Amino acid sequence: MSKFQLLAYQAVAIFVGLGVFFAFLLGAAVTQGGRLTLDMTYFNEMWFEYWIMFVSVGVIPWALYYVDDRET
16 A cells, blocks of 8 residues: 555545434534534543544554554
8 A cells, every 4th residue: 555545545534433423412512402612621521532533534544554664
């Protein structure tokens, strides 16, 4: 698999995930009468953990690509 194929698969997976997330938000808003308030302090402001998850989603596929590329 080339780097461009990996990037294409990663982009498709991210857009599918975003679509599912926003469909969930739309469904939640409909069940609340059309209004939805997101309160990030509900999660005790764990910004460090959010950034780790955000970065790992983008970095792990590339790391696996390079590990696989070195072994072959």
